[in-house]
Amino acid sequence: MTIAELLLPELDQELATTRRVLERVPDGRGEWKPHPKSFPMAHLAQLVARLPSWTTMMMSRTEIDIAPVDGPKFPGYTIETTATLLAEFDRNAAAAREAIANAADDDFQVPWTLKRGGAVLQTQSRYQMLRSVVLNHLVHHRAQLGVYLRLVDVPVPEMYGPTADEGK
Known part of the structure; x- marks a missing residue:
C-alpha cells in the first residue's frame, strides 16, 4: 500500500467526524467563550474549518x-454562519483529500x-507534519469545540464513541 x-x-474518518461537530455550532453564539483567555466559539470553529487547507x-x-x-x-478570524463555515470546510476537506x-x-x-517570524519552529517530513500539524491538530481543536458545545447546551455528536447525547 502507498x-x-x-x-x-x-483522513476521511476525521473529516466526517469534524463536519458533524461543525454542523452543531450555533449561529448567534460566535462571541461566546468559556474563559477570558479562550478563543470565541466562532473563531475556534473557523480554525477547525480552515485546518484541512494546511494539507494542500x-x-x-x-x-x-x-x-x-x-x-x-x-x-x-471572523464570525461566520455555520453554513459558511461548512462550505469552507467542505472545500478545504475535498482539496486536502x-x-x-x-x-x-x-x-x-x-x-x-x-x-514564525523567520525562526524555525519545527522541521520534519511532510508525513510527520501532516500527522501532527494537520490531523492531530484538527482532532485537538475539534475536541475543544465539543467542550464549547457542551457548555452552551448543544448536543455533542459521537466522535470516537458515544456521547451523553448520542450513541447510547
Missing part, C-alpha cells in the same frame, strides 16, 4: 512562516518547515 492509501481512510499547502510547499516579518499575514490522493510516497518524505 502512504496515501494508508492515510486516506483516517504542505503538499505544494516546503515551508510556511505563520508570522512573516515583512510578508503577507494569515487572514484573521485530493492532495493526499495525488501524492507519491516520495512526496511524504520531503522535509517540511514551520516558521
Whole structure:
C-alpha cells in the first residue's frame, strides 16, 4: 500500500467526524467563550474549518512562516454562519483529500518547515507534519469545540464513541 492509501481512510474518518461537530455550532453564539483567555466559539470553529487547507499547502510547499516579518499575514478570524463555515470546510476537506490522493510516497518524505517570524519552529517530513500539524491538530481543536458545545447546551455528536447525547 502507498502512504496515501494508508492515510486516506483516517483522513476521511476525521473529516466526517469534524463536519458533524461543525454542523452543531450555533449561529448567534460566535462571541461566546468559556474563559477570558479562550478563543470565541466562532473563531475556534473557523480554525477547525480552515485546518484541512494546511494539507494542500504542505503538499505544494516546503515551508510556511505563520508570522512573516515583512510578508503577507494569515487572514484573521471572523464570525461566520455555520453554513459558511461548512462550505469552507467542505472545500478545504475535498482539496486536502485530493492532495493526499495525488501524492507519491516520495512526496511524504520531503522535509517540511514551520516558521514564525523567520525562526524555525519545527522541521520534519511532510508525513510527520501532516500527522501532527494537520490531523492531530484538527482532532485537538475539534475536541475543544465539543467542550464549547457542551457548555452552551448543544448536543455533542459521537466522535470516537458515544456521547451523553448520542450513541447510547
